[in-house]
Amino acid sequence: MLRAEGVCFRYGKREVLKGVSFEAREGEVLSILGPNGAGKTTLLKCLCRAREPSSGRVTVGGRDLREMSPRELATSVGYVPQSAPAPRMTVYDAVLVGRRPYIDLRVARRDLDAVSAAIDALGLSDLALKYLPEISGGEFQKVMIARAMAQEPKALVLDEPTSSLDISNQHAAMHMALDSARSGGACTVMTMHDINLALHYSDRLLFLRDGEAYACGGPEIVTEDLVYDVYGVEADVIQHEDAPLVVPRRARGMRHGHSHDRPHSAADHVHEGLRE
Amino acid sequence: MGEERPGASETTERYLEHSRRRALSLAGLALAAFAMAIATLRLGSTDLSYAEILRIIFTGEGSGPDGWWDSYVVWNLRLPIALSAVAIGAALGLSGAVMQGILRNPLASPFTLGLSNASAFGASLGIMISMGGLSAGWFAAAGAGGHILTVILALGFAMLATAVVVLLVRATSSSPETIVLAGLAISAVFSSGLAFLQYIADDVALQTMVFWQFGSLDKLDWRSLGAISATLAAAAVYFFYKRLDYNAMEAGDDVAAGLGVDVRRARIVGLSMSALMTAVAVSFAGIIGFVGLLAPHVARRLVGSDNRFLLIGSMLVGAAVMLLANIISQHAFGVVVPIGIITSAVGGPLFLYILIRGHKNASG
Numbered sequence: 001m002l003r004a005e006g007v008c009f010r011y012g013k014r015e016v017l018k019g020v021s022f023e024a025r026e027g028e029v030l031s032i033l034g035p036n037g038a039g040k041t042t043l044l045k046c047l048c049r050a051r052e053p054s055s056g057r058v059t060v061g062g063r064d065l066r067e068m069s070p071r072e073l074a075t076s077v078g079y080v081p082q083s084a085p086a087p088r089m090t091v092y093d094a095v096l097v098g099r100r101p102y103i104d105l106r107v108a109r110r111d112l113d114a115v116s117a118a119i120d121a122l123g124l125s126d127l128a129l130k131y132l133p134e135i136s137g138g139e140f141q142k143v144m145i146a147r148a149m150a151q152e153p154k155a156l157v158l159d160e161p162t163s164s165l166d167i168s169n170q171h172a173a174m175h176m177a178l179d180s181a182r183s184g185g186a187c188t189v190m191t192m193h194d195i196n197l198a199l200h201y202s203d204r205l206l207f208l209r210d211g212e213a214y215a216c217g218g219p220e221i222v223t224e225d226l227v228y229d230v231y232g233v234e235a236d237v238i239q240h241e242d243a244p245l246v247v248p249r250r251a252r253g254m255r256h257g258h259s260h261d262r263p264h265s266a267a268d269h270v271h272e273g274l275r276e
Numbered sequence: 277m278g279e280e281r282p283g284a285s286e287t288t289e290r291y292l293e294h295s296r297r298r299a300l301s302l303a304g305l306a307l308a309a310f311a312m313a314i315a316t317l318r319l320g321s322t323d324l325s326y327a328e329i330l331r332i333i334f335t336g337e338g339s340g341p342d343g344w345w346d347s348y349v350v351w352n353l354r355l356p357i358a359l360s361a362v363a364i365g366a367a368l369g370l371s372g373a374v375m376q377g378i379l380r381n382p383l384a385s386p387f388t389l390g391l392s393n394a395s396a397f398g399a400s401l402g403i404m405i406s407m408g409g410l411s412a413g414w415f416a417a418a419g420a421g422g423h424i425l426t427v428i429l430a431l432g433f434a435m436l437a438t439a440v441v442v443l444l445v446r447a448t449s450s451s452p453e454t455i456v457l458a459g460l461a462i463s464a465v466f467s468s469g470l471a472f473l474q475y476i477a478d479d480v481a482l483q484t485m486v487f488w489q490f491g492s493l494d495k496l497d498w499r500s501l502g503a504i505s506a507t508l509a510a511a512a513v514y515f516f517y518k519r520l521d522y523n524a525m526e527a528g529d530d531v532a533a534g535l536g537v538d539v540r541r542a543r544i545v546g547l548s549m550s551a552l553m554t555a556v557a558v559s560f561a562g563i564i565g566f567v568g569l570l571a572p573h574v575a576r577r578l579v580g581s582d583n584r585f586l587l588i589g590s591m592l593v594g595a596a597v598m599l600l601a602n603i604i605s606q607h608a609f610g611v612v613v614p615i616g617i618i619t620s621a622v623g624g625p626l627f628l629y630i631l632i633r634g635h636k637n638a639s640g
Contacts, residue, residue: 077534
């Protein structure tokens with residue numbers, strides 16, 4: 001479905017992505033993980049053509065994104081940014097924006113149906129006529145997801161979809177991502193900071209380290225060594241309700257002399273993720 | 277607007293009802309603008325009844341011994357001014373709405389690109405040349421009258437300022453911040469040029485320059501109205517066709533690009549057309565402040581930021597504000613006060629009121 005083949009990306013002379021390859025299959029949820037600065041967001045932007053890879057290619061359904069017309073691209077990949085402006089637009093209008101690739105001059109019944117379906121699926125119907133500046137950060141995040149769902153893309157690409165959500169909304173958002181991926185046959189690719197949330201809900205995980213794909217596979221690939229190699233953090237990986245759970249070791253969390261870029265912030269974030 | 281409705285879900289039903297209310301708000305605005313246009317035709321030293329005004333508009337002739345004069349007053353004095361107020365107000369409101377949308381900046385207005393100083397510089401140059409302050413042999417040879425020269429130079433320099441911003445954007449990036457900052461820089465350069473011209477001008481030229489900058493509808497006639505209306509019509513058709521692209525751009529550049537919008541092109545064409553529309557209006561009428569900034573804010577409070585409604589709403593509010601300001605400027609003080617002074621004097625407090633109400637609503 002969505003396939004990255006040897007994707008490289010440079011900001012000036014700095015190589016941010018060094019030949020990343022992976023595939024997200026139909027109906028699958030794949031999370032991209034890694035410490036800050038590993039290239040997660042850049043990779044995600046290459047997946048929706050917001051950035052052009054310096055080499056390598058991204059395909060959806062076998063079609064290279066670069067060969068797609070703007071309209072074909074819009075119906076292939078739906079992108080949800082981590083944050084976005086909130087104009088004085090109603091929730092319904094904001095979700096209707098996602099139908100732009102389908103509307104020529106007139107908003108058709110099919111467009112309204114798709115918008116209502118996305119709004120109802122994300123539990124936003126009570127807020128449909130509220131203006132965006134009047135809703136909470138978590139509700140706004142759901143609006144952005146609903147907009148991408150109304151786009152009816154083959155691949156849904158989300159940047160930190162749970163970053164401004166509380167624990168109940170985090171789980172609700174993840175459930176919805178899974179449901180939409182599985183029922184609609186679309187694949188969902190998202191960047192995640194919370195390794196345990198990703199483990200709980202993803203079919204597969206891709207770990208990035210210094211712009212390279214360090215490992216890609218099901219939850220079983222997450223081991224204590226992997227967590228240490230990627231994040232520079234000593235952690236126990238325990239089984240909890242049939243899923244692995246990463247628990248950083250207190251006090252001895254950091255190994256001395258580890259040469260990772262920014263191990264401290266990454267370690268902090270794992271703790272943060274557990275607190276949430 | 278334009279949605280089909282049978283068998284829609286409950287959420288959609290509520291939305292369609294909401295859309296109908298927005299359409300009603302637009303109709304209310306249109307009615308308000310129409311009432312003020314009628315008042316503009318009615319008010320003045322020559323007392324005319326509504327029936328007489330209608331007769332003159334539809335038959336071209338007035339009744340009674342003074343019919344020719346009444347007809348002259350309506351056709352040559354009041355109607356061009358009323359329609360010019362509508363066209364200029366609509367143009368400023370529309371370009372303000374588009375600029376605020378594509379730059380995602382609530383402080384953007386038709387003058388964000390440095391247009392006001394550039395056109396004031398051009399007009400002042402025209403005034404100096406036509407008053408013989410500068411050598412202008414070839415202009416005189418070309419038969420350019422003073423007024424036309426002022427208009428041409430005001431328009432030319434306004435578009436030059438826009439071209440510089442557009443070229444800069446094409447050479448660097450099209451980010452809204454770059455555009456706003458580039459506009460500020462251009463504005464500063466022309467402001468300095470304008471100050472220089474004022475410094476070297478004689479008293480009569482200086483007075484004319486300052487008066488031009490106030491903005492006034494008195495200079496307008498059917499020809500200028502034609503030019504302003506034609507640019508407004510072309511721009512309005514284009515902007516309305518692109519309304520969904522502008523909605524997508526409100527959600528951020530990456531999202532808009534992902535929805536198939538060529539963001540860079542949309543921004544460059546959008547701001548060029550806004551600038552052209554404003555420059556044409558300003559070159560005939562002078563600088564009319566605050567309408568382009570205020571109208572989209574008022575319209576946004578009434579119908580929201582959805583450009584399907586906002587663009588029309590901003591045009592209607594712009595037209596209504598201009599008509600109101602024109603009535604005040606013509607009749608409130610015993611002498612005619614330039615409309616540009618009134619729009620800023622009325623627009624400033626009104627803008628503050630909207631900001632305070634908006635803040636109260638957001639925190640309440």
